[in-house]
Amino acid sequence: MARHRYTNEEIEAWRMKNQRTVYANRDDTRIFVTKGYGIGYTLNWGNPVAYIVFFAIIAIPVIISVFFAIYN
Numbered sequence: 001m002a003r004h005r006y007t008n009e010e011i012e013a014w015r016m017k018n019q020r021t022v023y024a025n026r027d028d029t030r031i032f033v034t035k036g037y038g039i040g041y042t043l044n045w046g047n048p049v050a051y052i053v054f055f056a057i058i059a060i061p062v063i064i065s066v067f068f069a070i071y072n
Helices: 008-018 048-070
Strands: 032-034 041-043
Touching: 008 032, 041 048
Parallel strands: none
Antiparallel strands: 032 041
């Protein structure tokens, strides 16, 4: 199956078919997808860029707090 950007309907069908709470679809090119329930977005863990985004979100506050701890 070729990689393409899934629609919200295709994402819901994927979730129903696979019965998973974590969205990890390697065929979907999206990084952020709508949540299965609730409001907002979640990461597509099947896309390698999602890991980079996740670690950047974690690393930026850590780097800032270390920077201010050293220079204060």
